Every structure is written in structure tokens, then in C-alpha cells.
Amino acid sequence: MVTPTRKKDRIDSLAESSADAGVSLAASAWRTLRRSPVFLTGATIISLFVLVSLLSPWLAPHDPSEAMLIDQVIKARNEIPPPQDGHPLGGDLQGRDFLSRLLIGSQQTLIVGVLATLIGLAGGLTLGTLAGAFGGWVDSVVMRLVDVMLSLPSLLLAFSISAMFARPNQYTVIIAVAVVQIPVFARLLRGSMLAQRHSDHVLAATALGVKPGAIVFRHMLPNSLGPVIVQSTLVLATAIIDAAALSFLGLGNPDDRIPEWGQMLGDVQTVFDTHPQLAFWPAGCIIVVALGFTLMGETLREALDPKSRR
């Protein structure tokens, strides 16, 4: 057998895994995962990340948008507030408490990641369900559309989409990052539905006279959950990294009163060498979190997809 190599095929192979996703597979997957150190590492990182994000308003010692240390910012001497009492990481280029910005930043980062994934999922769900559930010409039309979208390199598509908003802001970033995920989810869900159309439980339901809509929503969709979760985990990582790339190109959210890690990293490109800490902290956070999601996603995939399981 040929290992899936292309994005498309990888998606398809993942999708097929849902056809035989029964309770037993989920259970066995969980048994595998519980003992996988890789999965556990990822899960720990992500739990910590989510916890910090949720608690950040209470954890952050200061208001992240208040230029409380502005009198220590002297551009003419290239000085920014150093670490000091009450500000363990010092301040940023605008004299704001850097630790607070990092903490609050985790929340925004989570929001960007989750919203981007949800939007991508919702779009993909609509298209994929349409295509997968009905087949025929609906399928053809939808899949052509999806193929057009997949025919642009995804990050480049995200760049283009953000460049097209007259006024970039937090939401345009999310949209740009999310839209490129729609075709991925669409293909995934369609594949998953197609695989199930001839599975026993769907055939049985049809024979019992269950309405098509009910079959799709009660039987097919729940069984597609596994692949969707896997893909979502991976998309979360991509979304966070892509958002940073957008900021780096000046296509991100220019309003930084409420910080986001990608933005914090992308915005300090002119001081990478003189104030490296301003880049290294957000970069480190992004790398760890993206790694966490990737570790989780890849191990989940292996556990759920019998073909890649070994």
C-alpha cells in the first residue's frame, strides 16, 4: 500500500478512518493514547495553555495596554524598561508590562486559533455535508470549488485574503487563516461521509426508513467526529503560526492594545537584534503551543487511523 503523501490524500485517508470508527476503535485509540508519552506531553502543554488563557485576566499583574513604564522608553538611546520590581520581564517598546502582555496574549492566541478552526470547520462542514450527503452533481460542483481553493498554496491564499481587506483587524486575521482551512475540512467531511454511505449502520438506517437528513446528522456526522478532531488539532497549530506570518508581513491586526502572540512577534522585526527578548518570548510561546497541538494531532491521527497505526 502507498502511504498518503499529498495533502489531498492525507485528508482522504484520514476521512476513511471514520467509516469503521466504532466504539471499539475509539476505546482502543484511547488506550493507546493514554500510554503514549508523546500524546501526554502534547496534552499537558495544551491543558496548561488553555488554563493560562482562561485565567490570564487574573494572572496578569497589570493592564496590558497601559503604557505605565513609558518614562523608561527612550528611543533615542534605544532603551526600553528592563526587568524590575513588579515587572519581571520589563516593558515593551511602548512601555507596557511585558509579562501581562504575554499572559493576555495567550488568550487572544487561543481565540484566534479556536475561532479560525471553528470557521474553517463550519465552512467545511457546510460544503462537505452537501457534497458527501447528496453526491451527484452537488458533489461535483462543491468539489470543483474546493479544488480551486486548494489550487492556491494555502499560506499564500491567507496572505492574499488579508491583503484584500481595506482595514485589517483581529477578525480579518481570523478570517484569512480560517478560509484556507475550509477546503481541507470540506474534503475531509465529504470523504468521511462517502466512506460511511455504504457502511452497515447507514445501510441499516436507510432500510429502516430513516430520513436522509436524520441519517446525515444522527449517524454520519457523529462518526466523522474523530477525523475532525484530529484535523482541528493540527489546524489550531497552523492558525497560530499563520497569524504570526500575517503580522510579519504587515497584514495582521495593527491594533495591539490587546496583544496576540503572533502579532507581538511579527511587530518587533525591527528590533530582533537589539531587544531579542521581545521576539524570543512570544516566539517561544508560539513554538511550544504549536508543538503541543501538533504532538496531540499526530498521535491522535495515528491512533484513529488504523492504516497509519503501527
Add this chain to the structure above:
Amino acid sequence: MAHSRTARRRWTAAIGLTGVAALALSACAESGRTDDPGAGQVGGTLTFGAAGAPKLFDPFYATDGETFRVARQMYEGLVGFKPGTAEVEPALATKWDSSEDGKTWTFTLKENVKFHDDTDFNAEAVCFNFNRWYNQKGAGQSDAVSQYWLDNFGGFADTPDKPSLYKSCTAKDAKTAVVELNEATSQFPSVLGFTSFSISSPTALKQYDADNVVAAGDSFTYPAYANEHPTGTGPFKFSKFDKANNVVELVRNDNYHGTKAKLDKIVFRIIPDETARKQALEAGDIDGYDLPNAADWPGLKEKGFNVAVRPAFNVLYLGINQKNNPKLQDLRVRQALMYALNREQLVKSQLPEGASVATQFMPSTVDGYNKDLKAVGYDPEKAKSLLAEAGASDLTLKFFWPTEVTRPYMPSPKDIQAAIAGDLEKAGIKLEVSSKPWNGGYLTDVDQGIPDLFMLGWTGDNGTAHNWIGTFFGRTDNRFNTGASPWGTELAAELAKASSEPDETKRSEMYVELNKKIMEQYLPAIPVSHSPPALVLKSDVKGVVPSPLTDERFGQASKG
């Protein structure tokens, strides 16, 4: 151009002084550095990091600094500026006289000068150039193409509705050119020192179809002369523009009529990314670049580079647009905005050394500057009480700022914006902050009066007060929509009156008075700061003198 006839000379002298002072200062800072053109080795290549590619090489159509910088090395005008100052000095013309009425100018030309293509430079060549400028057709008349001509000389031969300052040029003999103007102007002859009005070889102009500018699609295309065959009289001549490698190369003109250049070559290496430029300098890949980030000055100095600071000939202001929010038509509200701003802090934390709080809309070197005006201090309480008085305590304003841009007057828009927004919010003003890319809608929005508050500024290209406040408030449908208030029309009229006053002293007084009125009675916007731009060079580069007009010529530069 019917305004500000004679202010130039005074301004010129004033700038000259500042230039010299700055020079003296930078000379002190760099002990052992010499600006004596006689010193320095002969030979070598100077590699200069440019932020962008020159658009073309024909200075007449040039509008941006990157293009001027390259053209300036290959071309000369009839007059030039003494290095480091804005004082006019002879260049291709050795002397000049004007008639009593100031309308007839006789230029005596330098002899034995040849263009790079061996064409003789003479009075005919001069007149050929003037007539070429005046006779632009079609796309050549566009604001985006012949901008400097339009701004300084007005219209063209076939635009009767838009008269020109220029009337005619006659070659009396080979070394005497007589230029006739329709009106007297103090801009003459210094305007001829602008790089735009450099003299090109008539042969090359004809041969390479120099005037054939075409509006194509959504832009303009330029003829071979502008792209591949720029031909002047300067110390360097065009060698090549290696577009694949983003490098422009000029070589020494060995037949130069003056002191020949020391460098064999000047290479302009295009490095769009600012950090990359700095690293290229530190790694020794380039010998200098323009407009280093203020935050990098100390580090660069520490590493032994020469940060050459130019006088601050610009202003940054917080623009107020009175059109959409009637509350902004109340002087107290606009004053509240000024009290709310901690400009002192902003200058100290965000701007380079030598920056200052602006007390009015022009720097002190402009004729008509009011030195009695003092900057209003930071007073958020006063701002709040003024707002309360005006019944505007719940003021909500749309505040726009630009991304994807740095300007000499605005080195880091984002950080400056954050400081301004923070101050205003502290005074209880609610802001809807949003940003747009400079070229991607910001300027359009500001022109169309969409924001209530916006950040913008100006770099002077002319030392008359009219070039500053006249440009800002001379019309009522300006960016500030001063026409929304009754005094807007009044101000425009007063500005027009001042600019047409023929007596220099009187006019100067009028502007001093106007500056006071603008700050105390009108306050159409809030001047924030003046910020000095710099240029950084390796310490072994000598003979480059920072100019208030960014008119740095590398003719006497040397390396090592």
C-alpha cells in the same frame, strides 16, 4: 506660484546656519573625522543601501527620494547648494543677474563642460532643457509625473488655463542664457538647484525619446532616456541597473569639468527591509544607508559608525477634521486635545535625539516662525474641564493612523499612535482607533475626511512659510475641513494675503502674526514635533555632508 517671492534668501541663510551647526556638532562627535575634500584616498567603491529602487533616472520626472539620490550624483543644475546648507552657490552657471523687475535672468555658464555623451554644454543646451520642461505633453503633464515643475513653475505651454511662471529662454551666446519669467519670484534662482531641474544632454534627450511618457494601465511608463540613458554633466555617470541583483552602479566621469570624483564607483544596493539594511552595514556589505531607525542610532554609534544627523526640517501633527463631528468645531474641544497630549513625553520616548515639541506648524528655520509661541504643557485635568465646559465630556472620536510607512517626521507610526491614543483616553476621550496601510487607503481616507483625528506631517521642500501653513490651511476644503468653521475662510484669506505681500519684512511679520493666530485662535490641528532625520555611514567614508534638503552629493566622497 504667485506667492512668497523673497523669503527664500533669508530662509536659506537660516538653514545654512543650522546646517553648519549640525555639521560642527557631528564633526565634534566624530573626533578625527575630516570633511576636508582634499583628504581621503582616491579610488574604491562606495556601496550605499537604498530602501527602494529608483523609479527612473531622469530627474525631471522624479518625485521620490530614492530616485533623486541616484540622479543627484549624475546631474547638475545651473545652481547648486553649498554642501550641508541650503545656500545657493554656482554650479553650471558661474554667475547670474536679474533685471530690476526680477523677470529677466541672465546666466553666465561655465565653459568647457561636456555631457557624459560628449555633447557640449552651452546656452542652447540650457534653453533646450527649459523648453523641454515647459513643453510637456499628454501624460507628461500629469501631477504624478512632472510634479516638481507643476509645484514650482505652474502650467505648460499648452495649458493656458494654468499659467506658468516660465516665459522663455534665449541663448544670447554660447555661454549666456537668458531666462524670462512672467512674474518676479524670490524662488529664482534657488529653485534651479532642485535636482528636478538638472540639465540633461539635448542629444541624449532627443535620441532616447525623453518626453515619451505614456499612461499605461494604471501607471506610467517612461522612455529609454529615463530608464537606461540618463546623461548629465555630473561627477558620476550611469553604468548599469542590474535589476536581477537589485543594484544600480555609477562610475566616475573622468572628463568631469570640476574636481574629479575620488571614488571609482558608487553602487546603490536596494535593500527594502530596514533590519536587513542595518545588518548589511554591520556586516560590511554596504558603506551606509539613509534614515536609520532612531532606536538604532546609539548602537550604530557605539560600533563606530558615523550617524550624520540632518536638521529637523519637518513637522508631525495630529490632524483634526471638523466635518463629521460638530463638537470639534468648538475651539475648547480642540484645545482640550492639545492639553491632553503629553508631547514632551512622546518626543522623549519615541523620537530621535534632537527632536523637539512643535510650538507651531513650522520649524524655527522657516521665515515667519514665531519664536514667542510656547508649547502648551501636558495638563489632562485642564483638558477634562475644557471638555466639560464645551459639553463634550462623552466625546467619541475616530482616530486613524497609517501602517506600512515610516516618514522622517514619523519614525514609528505605531508607537507614536499608541502614545497619542493613550493620552487622549486618559483625558476621558473615547477613541475608535483604526489603521490602514499608507498606500492602501490611509491617505485616501484622510483626503476624504473620514477620520476625526489622524496623524500626518510634512517635510519642507521650500523654506517659505507658505510651503508649510499655506499648504495646510490655504484652502477651506483641506484635510482639516477648516471650511466647516467660519474662521476657516478667514484663515485662507489671511494666508493668501500674506503670501502675495511683496515686502519681505512685512510679509514675515504677517506670518509671525498668523502663526500666533493659528495656535491661539484657530487651532485647526495640533502640531506635535519636529524630528531630525539621519544618515549613517562607515567611519572611513569621508566627504559626505548631511544636508537639510537631503541634497547629499558623493562627488567629493572617499573611502578609506
Add this chain to the structure above:
Amino acid sequence: MLRYTIRRLIQLVGVVLVLSLLLFAWLRALPGGPVSALLGERSTPEKREALTKQLGLDQPIFVQYLKFMGRALSGDFGVSTGVQPGDAALDIFLQRFPATLELSFLAILIAIALGIPLGYLAAKRRGGWFDNLSVAGSLLGVAVPVFFLAYVLKDVLSSALGLPTGGRQDAIDATRVTGFFVLDGVLTQEWDAALNALEHLVLPAMALATIPFAVVFRITRAAVLDVLDEDFVRTAESKGLTAPTIRRRHVLRNAMLPVVTTIGLQTGALLAGAVLTEKVFAFAGVGEALALGFERRDYPVLLLLIIMATIVYVVVNLLVDLSYALIDPRIRTR
């Protein structure tokens, strides 16, 4: 096969047309653009209006689009307003494309040179510390924002290895033949020029190679694991062939297939990565032009380059599909 190819090419034309219309309409609907770029802060409403009229930007979008397509057919895709103001967009692409190809080629080379042997070793020692470590490393490679890595490489390695911090070549005398600087140097036997250009490629190529490396590594590893499980390997073992022979004859060759495909399919990632990497290294390729185009809102250049990127991406995909079908007959029936 032929019909399949033709169908795909027709599809490509369709995609390009739809994409160009969408991009064109959207870009034109945006404020700013050419007029702002040409006038800067000296603009006044009048100047703006006059210029808008002169450039025909006041006409209906579809008229503008048809005019644009008309010009495009004769090779005129408009003139840059920000990246290289005044230059034809097509010239910019043609000048810069070889640069990006050169860079991508070296990046792919690095990815293969490291990815395949490491992937093979990891598979052979599945579950061992080497395997775990390199798997984690490859995942980490994907998690690091490319531009950040590029900056770190530039800061840390350029001085340590004495490599240039940016550009394609120093301003040395070099004859241009093909536009591929390294190749030009070799062709004209200007070895200095070739070496110099190569030095400029090293760091950006390393940064650009991370993602393809991670992918090649993982695919190699998976493919080798797959093949090791397959019947013919077991048969070979039972036939008593020695391990190196099995490895050489069967495992590597069979595992190559997906690896080769992956390499072809990394084009998309390379294109996007080039935008970031080339910007960091001021490397005058298509990626830098895109980055500058986004930054300076240079619509004609963006339009052309995005379309070109799509074409390149689709064509490479097509070629990969075709070669795949040639190599593995099973695909054709799918």
C-alpha cells in the same frame, strides 16, 4: 493520460480566469492603490481626481477588467507602483523567478540530503531514542515560524560562518546569461560570481528547507516502515538475502516513490515560505516582491504574482500526478 492532462490544463485556465477576475475586482474595489502610490502625501482631492480619470480608474470594473485582459494578452500586466515603481509587472516576475527557483532548488536539496537518510535511519530504529528525537525535531521544525527561524539563522550564523546577511550577490562584475546567478557563474566560468551567489543562497535556503525537511523526513520514515512490513521484504528475508541487499534493492527503491512525490508537492509550502524568507534576507526573488507588494499595496504586481504562483503550483501538481501515474499504474485506475 493525454485526455487527463488536457482536462487538467483546461481546468487550470478556468481557475486562472476566475482567480484573475476575483482578484482584479477585489483589488480595484479597495481604496488607495495606484493613485495614492503615485501622489503620496502631496495629494489633494483635485490631483487625485485628475489622476484617477487619466488612468481610467473611474470606469466600471468590468470595462477595466476587459481592458486589463486585453493588455494581458499582449503581455502587458500593468506597471509596478511600489515594488519596483515604473517596471512592468511581467518583467519583475521574469527577473525574480529564477532567483526563487534557485533558492527553492537548494532548499529542496538540503531537505532531501538531510531528510531521506535521517528518515531511513529513524525507521530502521523505530521506537529508539534516535527515532523519537528526530521525530520530535521534525515536528518542532514545523512549529517554528519560518521568518523567526530566518532571523535567528541570520543573526547567529551569518557572522559565525562568515556568510552574507542578504541579497543575491555582492555588487561584483558578473555576466548575466540565464538569470540563475550560480548557473551563470558556472556557464561563464566566473567562479567568483558563482561562489558568491551560492554563499548568498545558503542561509535563506536553510530557513526555507525546514518545512520540506520535516515532511521529507516523516514521509521517508513512514514509507520505509510501510515497505519493511510488506510481503516482498518478508519474502526476501525468507530467501535469505542479507540486510544491506534488501535495503538497497527493495526497501529504498519502493520507499522513494512517495518521497519523490512529496518533494514535488512542497512547492506550495516553498512559495509561501519564500515570501517570508526572502523578505528577511532581502533576497530579490518572487517572494520578496510579493512581501513588498503586500506591504506597499502594489496591486498590478500582486495580481500577476499571485496568478503566476497559482499556475506554478498547479502545473507542478499536474506534473507530479502524471509522473505518479507513470510510475505506479495503480493510480490510473483510481
